[in-house]
Amino acid sequence: MKALFIGGTGTISSAITRQLSEQGCELYLLNRGSRSESLPANVNIIQADINDEDKVGQLIQDMTFDVVADFIAFHPAHLERDYRLFAGKTKQFMFISSASAYQKPLSDYRITEGTPLANPYWEYSRNKIACEDYLLKQYRDNGFPITIVRPSHTYDERSIPLGVHGSNGSWQVAKRMLENKPVIIHGDGTSLWTMTHNSDFAKGFIGLMGNVHAIGESVQITSDESLTWNQIYEAIADALGVQLRAVHVSSQFLAACSKQDHRGGLIGDKANTVVFDNSKLKRLVPGFTASVRFDQGIKQTIANILANPALQKEDPEFDVWCDKVIHALDTALASIIE
Incomplete structure (x- = not known):
């Protein structure tokens, strides 16, 4: 060919x-x-x-x-x-x-x-x-x-797939996990998503x-494997060898307070539960099976990124934004409890 x-x-x-x-x-x-x-x-x-x-x-x-x-x-x-x-x-x-x-x-x-x-x-x-x-x-x-x-x-092996990240890619979220900082998961983390290696x-x-x-x-x-966003982030934290400190934030709130297009990427995509029927692909390509389970694939990705400093692109602006969002939620909760 x-x-x-x-x-x-x-x-x-x-x-x-x-x-x-x-x-x-x-x-x-x-x-x-x-x-x-x-x-x-x-x-x-x-x-x-x-x-x-x-x-x-x-x-x-x-x-x-x-x-x-x-x-x-x-x-x-x-x-x-x-x-x-x-x-x-x-x-x-x-x-x-x-x-x-x-x-x-x-x-x-x-x-x-x-x-x-x-x-x-x-x-x-x-x-x-x-x-x-x-x-x-x-x-x-x-x-x-x-x-x-x-x-x-x-x-692939060069970037961690996430729901919420900054303009410099996904490393800053992993860095927050490694530093025992809380990380943002959109919604309540229970909607289903599909990751494909x-x-x-x-x-x-x-x-x-x-x-x-x-x-x-x-x-x-796509893969036939369905995962909640909570499971996805847990698998990433496990691959990093750390405990996940998740903060769940409304997708609408994230879209409203971000300079990035989280409205498109979240409301128009990742905030929705999706389960793909790959029957048509399997008719056209007999024997097709997605064989890389996410918890296995993400370990390969994390190992490669940790071994290659060039893939560890920091994003201080996104890091500050995460802290502001989490602080705003904590402040709102404290004002209601009082």
């Missing part, structure tokens, strides 16, 4: 890249080359900015592919560019959408590919929906061979590549 990935080094795509290289796929990555030093030796790099359409067009002028996958498309304009570049050059075009595009609030916590798409809380999700709409029109009107893939919360996602994704039955289809790829 000959495949081209636009991106290929991110949380989701890096595991797919590794697994395909082990399987002997003729794989090309089109990116700016900022992470190319960590790539397998048999992966081919096309170094360019995908937004430089003329240059990319010249570089791929004489090339065709079995599969082209765009991991970094977030707006319909990105897909319009991809269509101009790859129409007639690939047997399958795969777009990475998002499970956050599913309706909020959900009418049924069990999510299938037939769950309506609508998210009034998060612009990111609405843009993904618009991207899907554009591609479906190209499929219907022009036969563009698309497959839409919807991941949910996928994690990127190596499991990769297995499902590769099974859809070159799969004639996946053309024109939308497919979600």
Whole structure:
């Protein structure tokens, strides 16, 4: 199989890249080359900015592919560019959408590919929906061979998956745990969530590549494991070897008092109970099973981060914000008790 990935080094795509290289796929990555030093030796790099359409067009002028996958498309304009570049050059075009595009609030916590798409809380999700709409029109009107893939919360060895964190990533929450500081969990921590290790996602994704039955289809790829947010944070604390000191805070309150887009990320996503039905994926990719349990995967992630100081990016502003939120709750409680 000959495949081209636009991106290929991110949380989701890096595991797919590794697994395909082990399987002997003729794989090309089109990116700016900022992470190319960590790539397998048999992966081919096309170094360019995908937004430089003329240059990319010249570089791929004489090339065709079995599969082209765009991991970094977030707006319909990105897909319009991809269509101009790859129409007639690939047997399958795969777009990475998002499970956050599913309706909020959900009418049924069990999510299938037939769950309506609508998210009034998060612009990111609405843009993904618009991207899907554009591609479906190209499929219907022009036969563009698309497959839409919807991941949910996928994690790797480089970052701890969390509900609430700052703009510098997740390390500051782990640092608070290690310093025996309280950490914020949105809501009461009992809503269900799904974490998927990127190596499991990769297995499902590769099974859809070159799969004639996946053309024109939308497919979600997640683990079947459901966890409460309390269980997720307990597993993280356990991997760090510390006791969890949790402070539960209303998602609405967090969204109202944060400079970050917690309204989109919480109200439009993580505050909702989600349980994914992966029956469609398993029909298309017989034998698919997500095998990395979260408590096992997060131990690998924590061990890697603790061993690599470069991944320990501090966030003093977020740390101060956490203390302010917790102090405000303590003050409000004290005023009521008095």
